[in-house]
Amino acid sequence: MxxxxxxxxxxxxxxxxxxxxxxxxxxxxxxxxxxxxxxxxxxxxxxxxxxxxxxxxxxxxxxxxxxxxxxxxxxxxxxxxxxxxxxxxxxxxxxxxxxxxxxxxxxxxxxxxxxxxxxxxxxxxxxxxxxxxxxxxxxxxxxxxxxPRLPEIEGIEDFQGEIFHSAKWNHDADLTGKRVAVIGTGASSIQIVPELQERVAHLDVYQRTAPWVIPRNEHRYTKAEKLAFRHIPGVQKLARTAIYWGREAYVPAFAWKPKLAAPAKAMAKLNIRRGIKDPELRRKVTPDYEIGCKRILISNRYYPALDADNVDLITDGIAKVTGSSIVAKDGTEREIDVLVVATGFxxxxxxxxxxxxxxxxxxxxxxxxxxxxxxxxxxxxxxxxxxxxxxxxxxxxxxxxxxxxxxxxxxxxxxxxxxxxxxxxxxxxxxxxxxxxxxxxxxxxxxxxxxxxxxxxxxxxxxxxxxxxxxxxxxxxxxxxxxxxxxxxxxxxxxxxxxxxxxxxxxxx
Missing domain, CATH: 3.50.50.60 (FAD/NAD(P)-binding domain)
Incomplete structure (x- = not known):
């Protein structure tokens, strides 16, 4: 009415x-x-x-x-x-x-x-x-x-190049061959970084806190599996139920006894060793807190991307942004063309x-x-x-x-x-x-x-x-x-x- x-x-x-x-x-x-x-x-x-x-x-x-x-x-x-x-x-x-x-x-x-x-x-x-x-x-x-949450960084409004939040991606911006910086190492960033690493001339990744990243056990469904899901009663519900109870098994480690997450922690450390050769970079990406305290991330490509020759992981913090660069707290200034803000919500x-x-x-x-x-x-x-x-x-x-x-x-x-x-x-x-x-x-x-x-x-x-x-x-x-x-x-x-x-x-x- x-x-x-x-x-x-x-x-x-x-x-x-x-x-x-x-x-x-x-x-x-x-x-x-x-x-x-x-x-x-x-x-x-x-x-x-x-x-x-x-x-x-x-x-x-x-x-x-x-x-x-x-x-x-x-x-x-x-x-x-x-x-x-x-x-x-x-x-x-x-x-x-x-x-x-x-x-x-x-x-x-x-x-x-x-x-x-x-x-x-x-x-x-x-x-x-x-x-x-x-x-x-x-x-x-x-x-x-x-x-989207934007970071409060001195001078960020003065940056003259392309700048956008991960949740407001500018698909018109051509990043090929550009110098790009990504601020943040959360769930969005670890998916973005491997994609950009393959396209850009150089990538700076600014990390405040290292995340725990476990392998992404990906499975591509076969035609036979899809047919079974569609035509055999109960098969897909059974698969869903199995996944559900597997996920619920994480709760005791999160809610009651963090030490129960030791196998996941070992898996994450093995993921680092497999993905990164440089000992110093391994040290930088290894968290100093218990797994699960922050969101656990999954990726097979993030660590190899960080270890690539055209990527630098910066952990010194950001002092300010200028019209064409980011200045770290140790005074190092790095020129960039594009700034991607992946700082969450x-x-x-x-x-x-x-x-x-x-x-x-x-x-x-x-x-x-x-x-x-x-x-x-x-x-x-x-x-x-x-x-x-x-x-x-x-x-x-x-x-x-x-x-x-x-x-x-x-x-x-x-x-x-x-x-x-x-x-x-x-x-x-x-x-x-x-x-x-x-x-x-x-x-x-x-x-x-x-x-x-x-x-x-x-x-x-x-x-x-x-x-x-x-x-x-x-x-x-x-x-x-x-x-x-x-x-x-x-x-x-x-x-x-x-x-x-x-x-x-x-x-x-």
């Missing part, structure tokens, strides 16, 4: 990546068809639409990094490249019957809770101009790795939190500044009724597929909406006590983990040293805890704004 000022919808979904698309498909299945998905990009795919840098690929096996309800028998290899993943997401969207409610090239500029209407007023801006949606619920799936400071205003009149970021970034079950937040996150605080993983987490959260959100329908609730909002208890337990579980005891400073941690990013246990436990909407942990209101009776239970499918 559209009025003079607002377009009214039951549900507004923000983001069309894995999370937003999953929410749309499952709402459609439940008969909740009055929804709109807004997406700032030009199509579905999220991070897999935006990150098109050379070598972009997933480091979770594709059999698991896909929807359980939309298995793909045609993956070309075990760790699929970006174009295949984007095509997979697009294909699922096109077959879902929901794309008629997706609005692309449209960004959310603000969302404000209206207590009188008991609705969210969401302002958007896009090619069609400005528009305001009045939505009963907002499902926020902006993605954890969606807003905003993870502990969600950009969307700055533009969402809750029932107390303050933004979500203002709440987080006081309480720390936290949510109940990574999905709902006090002061923000009827707002549900997909991939919210402490739902990230260092070992398995985020799609598993996404499907778990969407199941929780679906049950919340069913509960609201069945019991005629106008609003649901987690209690402060439930939220505090949930997050206190999370932080207590972080204590013995490698993320707290591993001796590194990672992007998992906020400015106070709290891990507000990762889920510190098995993913099947998270799925169990989100399988049913626990209305007893919520303040609920009726349509008249009065607190409602919670004697009726949630309605699980």
């Amino acid at each position: 559209t009025t003079a000022d607002h377009t009214h919808v039951d549900h507004l979904i923000v983001g069309a990546g894995f999370g937003g698309l999953c929410a749309a498909i499952k709402l459609e299945e439940d008969g909740e068809r009055d929804f709109v998905v807004i997406e700032k990009g030009s199509g579905v795919g999220g991070t897999w639409r935006d990150n098109t840098y050379p070598g972009a690929a997933c480091d979770v096996p594709s059999q698991l990094y896909s929807y359980s309800f939309a298995l793909n028998p045609d993956w070309s290899m075990s760790f699929s490249p970006q174009p295949e993943i984007e095509a997979y997401i697009r294909g699922v969207a096109e077959g879902s019957g929901t794309l008629d409610r997706f609005v692309f090239d449209t960004a959310m500029t603000s969302a404000t809770w209206d207590e009188t209407q008991q609705r969210w007023l969401v302002e958007t801006e896009g090619k069609a101009g400005k528009k305001t949606y009045a939505a009963t619920t907002v499902i926020a799936g902006p993605g954890a790795l969606s807003e 905003y993870t502990t400071d969600l950009p969307i939190a700055h533009s969402v205003v809750g029932s107390k009149g303050r933004t979500m970021s203002e709440r987080f500044a006081e309480t720390g970034m936290s949510a109940y079950k990574g999905t709902t937040i006090p002061e923000f009724p009827n707002l549900f996150f997909v991939v919210g605080p402490n739902t990230g993983l260092g070992h398995s597929s985020m799609v598993f987490i996404i499907e778990s959260q969407v199941a929780y959100i679906r049950d919340a909406i069913r509960t609201m329908r069945t019991n005629a609730y106008a609003t649901v909002e987690p209690t402060e006590d439930a939220t505090s208890a949930w997050n206190d337990d999370l932080q207590r579980k972080m204590g013995p983990s490698v993320w707290s005891q591993g001796g590194c400073a990672s992007w998992y941690l906020d400015e106070h040293g709290r891990n507000t990013t990762l889920w510190p246990s098995f993913t099947f436990l998270f799925r169990h805890l989100t399988s049913t909407f626990d209305v007893d942990k919520y303040v609920v209101t009726a349509a008249n704004g009065q607190q409602a009776d919670k004697t009726q239970e949630s309605v699980s499918a």
Whole structure:
């Protein structure tokens, strides 16, 4: 329904990546068809639409990094490249019957809770101009790795050559025969560096902290395997299940006993010895912290690329950038033509939190500044009724597929909406006590983990040293805890704004 000022919808979904698309498909299945998905990009795919840098690929096996309800028998290899993943997401969207409610090239500029209407007023801006949606619920799936983080380096704005972030790759820039610098040695960089090494005249790689890199045990699927996946019932599900439990086996080493990761550490050190001949370079790329403390990376090509004659690994730190060079902290100036920034994303400071205003009149970021970034079950937040996150605080993983987490959260959100329908609730909002208890337990579980005891400073941690990013246990436990909407942990209101009776239970499918 559209009025003079607002377009009214039951549900507004923000983001069309894995999370937003999953929410749309499952709402459609439940008969909740009055929804709109807004997406700032030009199509579905999220991070897999935006990150098109050379070598972009997933480091979770594709059999698991896909929807359980939309298995793909045609993956070309075990760790699929970006174009295949984007095509997979697009294909699922096109077959879902929901794309008629997706609005692309449209960004959310603000969302404000209206207590009188008991609705969210969401302002958007896009090619069609400005528009305001009045939505009963907002499902926020902006993605954890969606807003590129630029480094704060003196003079970087004065650089006169080509400069771009890995997530905003400039494919029009011809790097052949150029002098190129890459800042960062994270997940994107180790995929980019081998590709550039083969094309450029010289490559400088600026490393702040060495990552642990284990071999990429790649497997290219044969025609027979693809036929089996497509035509023999249960074969692909069995393969997916085996991969899932193999990944879950990492949890004890991450969460409880970091020393259990000794075999992975030995594998990573062997990867260094095999890939690099120079003893000094080996020393530079060997981390001084426990494996798993920062994200473990996978590559067979990264170390040989660093060992190539046209590549220098620089660990002295950057003092400043000039119009045509980078000056290291030891005073060495290196001329470059192109600067590639691979410095990651905003993870502990969600950009969307700055533009969402809750029932107390303050933004979500203002709440987080006081309480720390936290949510109940990574999905709902006090002061923000009827707002549900997909991939919210402490739902990230260092070992398995985020799609598993996404499907778990969407199941929780679906049950919340069913509960609201069945019991005629106008609003649901987690209690402060439930939220505090949930997050206190999370932080207590972080204590013995490698993320707290591993001796590194990672992007998992906020400015106070709290891990507000990762889920510190098995993913099947998270799925169990989100399988049913626990209305007893919520303040609920009726349509008249009065607190409602919670004697009726949630309605699980």
